[in-house]
Amino acid sequence: MLDQHVSYEVPAAGYRRYSQALTQAGFAGAIEDNYASRLLAATDNSVYQLLPQLVIFPRDTADLQLALQLAQREDFLDLTFSPRGGGTGTNGQSLNQGIIIDLSRTFKNILEIAPEQAWVRCQTGVVKDALNDAVREHGLFFSPDLSTSNRATIGGMINTDASGQGSLVYGKTSDHILGLQAVLINGEVIETAPVSVAEAQRRAHGESMEASLYRQAIATCIGKRSAIEAKFPPLNRFLTGYDLKHCYDPQAQTIDLSRLLAGSEGTLAFITEAKLNLTAIPRHKVLVNISYRNFDAALRHAPVLVKARATSVETIDNTVLNLARNDIIWDSVREHLSEGQADQPMDGINMVEYTAVDQAEIDAKLQQLIAILERELEAGANNQHGVVGYKICDQADSIQTIYAMRKKAVGLLGAVKGERKPIAFAEDTAVPPESLADFISEFRGLLDQHELQYGMFGHVDAGVLHVRPALDMKVPADEQMLRRISDKVAALTAKYGGLMWGEHGKGFRSEYAPTFFGPELYTELQKIKAAFDPDNRLNPGKLATPFGHPTAQLVSVDARKRGFFDRQIPIAARASYQAALNCNGNGLCFNYAEASPMCPSYKVTGDRRNSPKGRATLIREWLRLNAREGVDVSAEAPQKSWFWRFPKRQNASDFNHQVKASMDACLACKACASECPVKVDVPQFRAKFLQWYYHLYRRPLRDYLVASVERTVPLMAKWPRISNALTHNGLSQWLFAKVFGYVDTPKLSVPNLQQQWQQDWLSGNVEQLQAMDAKERQNIVVIVQDPFTSFYQAEVVVAFAKVVARMGYQPYLLDFIGNGKALHVKGFLSQFRRVVQRVSKQLNAVAELAIPMVGLDAATVLVMRDEYREFRGAPQNYKVQLVHEWLCEHLAELQQFKGVHEGSADLLTHCTEQTAVPTTAKQWQQVFASVGKTIKPVATGCCGMAGTYGHEIEQLEHSKRLFAMSWQQPLAASAQPLATGFSCRCQTHRMQATETTKLRQDVRHPVQLLADLLS
C-alpha cells in the first residue's frame, strides 16, 4: 500500500474560528493549532492526558489581554482556558481540553532587581534557577526550593505554592510574594499586594471585577475567620488553593489577594508579573548524616532534629538506600556515612542540614546536635532513637556528593524494569512531623497489601512524604487500583490531621476538596472562584466550581489517562519503541541552563516539540495512529526504489511530517540517552522512524552523500590536495549548498595520515596482526580509525601515536574498517546492520589477541558501545577505549615525564562523551596531572555541530546560535583551549572565520598538547 499517511484530529470549529479571529485582531504571539503542539500540551508529569484544541503563546500582557477580551464575544463564551508554565505539574494541573495559554516561552524577563531592599520583579515564565542566576551576584536568592528548579517557572511555583527542602526555614512560595500582576478572565489587569482592610473596603466599591474580588475576600476571609482557623491544619505545608487563612492578616489588619492567587492552580487568573522577596545566600553549610537501625527509627527521630534548629531534615527509606548501595555512586559516599556496627548496621538515614550566613551560628547549632547524638550513642545499642552513628560533611563537594547520591537513587526508582512504573498520584502527603512514622507505617501497609513496589523519601522536618507506587496505567485493573489507593490515602491523611497535597497541588485530586474542607468552607471556596471566574472558563474543574454555576463539575482521578492511549499501541510496536513509551514527562529535558548538555535542540528553538519529551510524545502518538490505520511500524520498513517514494509535498496533512520535523531538529547528540532519568534515547528511535519515513517519502540527496562518507572519503584522502581543490572551489561549494544543502565541509588533511605516519610505526589489517607472534604483539596499541579524525585531522592521530611510542608502546594503525555512525543517524538501518556486523567481526578478532584498542573520536567510539548492541547479531567481545581511558590505565608510566608546566589549559568535552562517560574531564585532569600540567574542565553544552547537523543549511542558524550560547565565551577567554570532539574542533574552526566570535586560536585535541609535553 503506497498511501500510508497518518491522519489526526483537527481542532473543533469554534476554536478554529477563535484562532482566526485572534489573528485578525492583531495577536502578536504564536497561535499553534498543529497536532504536535497540542499533544505537547496534553500531558505534564501526571498520569493524565487531555488534548487541547489550541496552544497560544502571548507576546506580552497586552497580547494576553487581547486574547481574553476576544473570548468575551458571544460566540466564544464556551471556550475555556488554562495557563501553563514549565508543565512539570504532577497532577494534571495545567491540562485542559480547551485553549492552553503558555507563558513559559515569552514571559521570561527579569524586570527589576532591588538588592538593597532584597526583592526582584520578574515575568512569570522565568524559570526558578534562571531567576537565581540573575540575582546571585547580589548575594541573594529566591529561597523556596523545588526539585524541578531548572525547568519550573515562577508562574507555576506561585500557582502550586511550591516548596521543598528547607521549607521550615525558607517557607513556601506564597511566603515570598510581595505583589502580583494578574490578568482576569475578562481581560482586566489587577495588581495585588497587602492592603489595609480599610483600603480593601474602599476598593470593594464599584462595578469592576476587582471590586467584586475584594468584596468576596472580605466576606469570606474576615467573615468566616473562626471556621477557617478551625479547619486549616497547623502544618508547615499549610493549606493553599485558595489560602483563605493568610489572605487576611488579623495582626496587621490587611487583606492580600496574592494569597488567594498563590496555589490557585490557574483557576482564578493569569499571573503575568511577580514581585518577590529574596534571601541572603547562606555562606556556610554543614550536613550531618545520621544513621539509624531502620527507616522507622529515622522518622521517629525527626521531631528531635527539628527542635535542634536544622534548616532541613531529609530522609530516604531502605529501598532507596539499597539502590544507592548497589550503584557505583556508593563508592563516593561511603566515607561520608556511618555504616553502624556489626550488630546494628545502618538501614535508615536522616540528612540534617544547617545553613547560615555566619559560621558561629552554624557551630553553635552543630554542637547542640552533636551533644544529642553522642548521648544516644553512649546509651548503647538499644538507644531510644535507634541511632547507630553519624558523620559530618562540612565541605561543599562532600555535601554535594551526598545529595547527588539521594538524587540518583531516587532517579533509579524511576528506572525500574518491567511495565509497572512509579507514578505520581499520592506522592506529596503532609502530616504533622510527630505523626509521620505512624502515618508511614499505615501507608506502607496499604501499599504492601496491594503488593506494589515503591520507594519513599521526603522532607521529614515538614512531615512531607514522597512515594510513587509502581503501576502500569496501560492495564485497566491498575488504573482502578489507582482510584482505590487514592481514596484510601485521602482518608489516611485526614485521619492524621494532614493533607493529601502537601507540596504539588491538587489538580485531578480536586474531587477530594469538598470532603476535606467540609460544606461550609468549600462553599466559600466556590464563592471565591465565582468572583474571579463566574462562568467556569479558567482551568475548569480544578480546586472548586463557581458558586451557583448550574453545570460545573470538579475533575476527578478517573479522568482520561495516558495509559488509555498507550494501551492502543500494539505490544510489538511498544517493544520496538520502548524508550519513547518510558518517558514519564518529568521535564528534566527542558533544562534551561545553557552550559548543560541537555537538550540543545530544545534550547535553541525554545519549542517543546523539539525536546526529548516532545519526540517521545510524538512517537507514541504516531505509533497509536499507525496502529489505528492498521499499519505495523514495528517491522523494518520494506525498501522501495527511490523513484516510487512520494515527493514530500503529497499528503501535507500527514502526521508523519510533524514527527519528521521534530526529528530533523534533533542533533543526535545523545545527551537524552544518559541525562534523562529513564534514559529516553531519542537517536535510537529517531533512526527507526527515519527509516520508516523514507520508505514512504523520498530522501534528500544529502542523505546519500552522508551515508556514503565512509566509502568516498578514504578514497579522496589518498589524493588530498586534488580532492580539496575539487571540493573547495567556489563552484563546488555553491553546488554543495544548492544541490545537497550542505555547507562548510572541512578540508582533508594535507599531508594525509599515511604520509604523516612514521616509518617505525606499524600499520595494517587484522590478518597481519594475527600473523604476528605473541612477542611481536605484546606492546602494540591498536588505533581504530574513525572516518573524521583520520582523514580530516590526521595530526591528532599522529599525536596519539607519538604519545604511545614515547610511553614505550608500539602504535598500530588498523586499516580503516568503517563505523556506520552516519548511517544510523540518517536511518539507513539495514546498511548500518551490515557495517556493525563487519566491524564487530574484525574487532572481535583483535580482542582475541588481547591487544588494547583505542579510538580517537568519542562520538564514533561510543556508537560501538551503544547503537551497535541492537544490531550486532553475534556477541561483542571487544571494547574500544577512548584515549583518556587508555591513558588513565597507564598513569604510572606517564609520571616519568613529569615536569613543570606553566599555566593551565581549558578542557571542553564533547557533549555525547560528557553525558555517556561523565568521568571524562576528571580523567583527563589525572592524565595531565601525571605530567605536571593543570587542566580546568569548562562546563559547556553542545557546540552546535554534532556531526552533520551543523553542516545542514537549514540548521545553520541554530548551529551558530548553539555555539554562541555556551562555547564562544569560554573559548574567547581561554589562552589554551582543548576540545575532545572532532565536531567541536570543526565548529570552532569554522566560527573562527567569522568576525564576531573573537576567537584567538584554534582548539586542539588534549592528546596534541600531551604529545608536546612528552616530546
Ligand SMILES: Cc1cc2nc3c(=O)[nH]c(=O)nc-3n(C[C@H](O)[C@H](O)[C@H](O)COP(=O)(O)OP(=O)(O)OC[C@H]3O[C@@H](n4cnc5c(N)ncnc54)[C@H](O)[C@@H]3O)c2cc1C
Ligand atoms: C520530578 C518532579 C519533582 C518535583 N518536585 C517538587 C518539589 O520539590 N516541590 C514542589 O513544590 N513541586 C515539585 N514538583 C511539582 C512541580 O514541579 C511544581 O508544582 C511546579 O511549581 C510547577 O511549575 P511549572 O512551571 O511546571 O507549572 P505547570 O505545571 O505548567 O503549572 C502548574 C499550575 O500552575 C498554573 N500556572 C502556571 N503558570 C501560571 C501563570 N503564569 N498564571 C496562572 N497560573 C499558572 C497552571 O495552570 C497549573 O495549574 C515536582 C515535579 C516533578 C515532575
Ligand code: SF4
Ligand atoms: S524525555 Fe526523559 S527527561 Fe524528558 S520528560 Fe521524558 S523522562 Fe523526563
Ligand code: SF4
Ligand atoms: S539527541 Fe540531543 S538534540 Fe536530540 S533529543 Fe536527545 S538531547 Fe535533544
